Amino acid sequence: GESVGLHLPTLSVQEGDNSIINCAYSNSASDYFIWYKQESGKGPQFIIDIRSNMDKRQGQRVTVLLNKTVKHLSLQIAATQPGDSAVYFCAEAMEYGNKLVFGAGTILRVKS
Amino acid sequence: ETGVTQSPTHLIKTRGQQVTLRCSSQSGHNTVSWYQQALGQGPQFIFQYYREEENGRGNFPPRFSGLQFPNYSSELNVNALELDDSALYLCASRSQMNTEAFFGQGTRLTVV
Numbered sequence: 001g002e003s004v005g006l007h008l009p010t011l012s013v014q015e016g017d018n019s020i021i022n023c024a025y026s027n028s029a030s031d032y033f034i035w036y037k038q039e040s041g042k043g044p045q046f047i048i049d050i051r052s053n054m055d056k057r058q059g060q061r062v063t064v065l066l067n068k069t070v071k072h073l074s075l076q077i078a079a080t081q082p083g084d085s086a087v088y089f090c091a092e093a094m095e096y097g098n099k100l101v102f103g104a105g106t107i108l109r110v111k112s
Numbered sequence: 113e114t115g116v117t118q119s120p121t122h123l124i125k126t127r128g129q130q131v132t133l134r135c136s137s138q139s140g141h142n143t144v145s146w147y148q149q150a151l152g153q154g155p156q157f158i159f160q161y162y163r164e165e166e167n168g169r170g171n172f173p174p175r176f177s178g179l180q181f182p183n184y185s186s187e188l189n190v191n192a193l194e195l196d197d198s199a200l201y202l203c204a205s206r207s208q209m210n211t212e213a214f215f216g217q218g219t220r221l222t223v224v
Contacts, residue, residue, distance in 0.1 A: 008152060034212070043116075043202050043215030044155065089154050099145070099168050100204075100213065102154030 008087060010107040019077040019110075023090035023103045028071060030092035034100070035064060035075045039086045047075070047088075077108075085110045115139060116205050116216035124222045125193050133188040133219045137205030144186040145213065146178060147202040155202055161186055162208065190221075198223045 013019045025033065031052045036044035048059045050066050050073075057064050063076040073090050087107050091100040115138035125131050137144050143162045147155035157170035161180035175191040184205070190197055200220050204213040 036215075041217070043204075043217050045215070046212045049212065091154075098143075098206075098213075099157050099160060099170070100147075100155070101157065102147075105154050 008105045008107050010109060012109045012111060013080050015080060015082060015110055015112050017080055019075075019080045019084070019108060021075045021077075021088050021106045021108065023073040023075075023106075025071050025073055025090065025092045025101075025103065027092055027094075027101065028068070030094060030101075032093045032095070033064070033066060033073050034091045034093070035062075035073075036089045036091060036102075037084075037086045038089060038105075044089060080108075080110050082110045082112055084108060116141075116203060116214050118201075118203050118216040118219050120219060121217065122220045122222075124224060127193055127195060127223055129193050130189065130191045131193060131221060133190075133201050133203075133221070135186045135188070135203030135205075135216060137184045137186065137203075138214050141205035141207050141214070142184050143206050143208055144180055144184065145204045145206075146186070146188045147204065147215075148172070148197075149200040149202055149218070150196075151199070158188070193223045195223050197221065 034049040035047040038044045050057045050064045061078045065074045089105045090103045117136045145160040146158040149155040160168040164180045177189045180186045200218040202218045203216045206213045
């Protein structure tokens with residue numbers, strides 16, 4: 001299928017390893033931060049979110065860390081699987097789910 | 113599957129023409145947003161509709177317009193198409209009760 005991100009930075013990891021994807025956001029007034037996964041030919045799929053009054057939130061196999069001091073967001077994926085291969089975007093918003101501002105994206109490639 | 117459906121999936125238009133893209137929101141969702149995703153980039157917010165009225169707009173010219181219908185489905189209209197309008201157009205729906213945005217699979221528009 002057609003690639004979503006032809007010129008995006010790429011992270012290659014071995015199956016079973018942990019992955020860390022980083023994102024710098026722009027608006028210090030943003031209140032919500034969300035990570036999306038986008039597979040080729042599909043729309044973005046919600047992974048996990050975090051509010052600005054938190055610095056860490058855990059989901060199933062994923063953890064999001066927020067550092068407001070340096071306006072940095074990261075997504076950690078534990079025991080990365082081939083099905084995790086996709087383009088990952090961070091997004092910020094003043095109101096939850098509203099007028100999302102997306103970052104540039106990172107391609108995650110999982111090697112078996 | 114998110115329950116958000118978009119039509120058509122692919123479309124080819126000639127520069128200067130007009131196009132209408134359609135989106136059916138997920139059941140119970142009364143807010144619809146449209147995003148433009150150029151190849152290799154993150155989605156860019158175009159505008160949002162709530163209860164049939166536009167209630168937020170990104171940095172897009174007036175030739176990008178929209179509608180929302182009483183059943184909360186929505187249309188994106190683009191007049192005087194330009195080559196740079198070639199992109200994946202994404203629709204996202206959510207309820208107004210601070211829920212996450214669910215994206216459709218997008219419409220791939222090619223302007224030649």
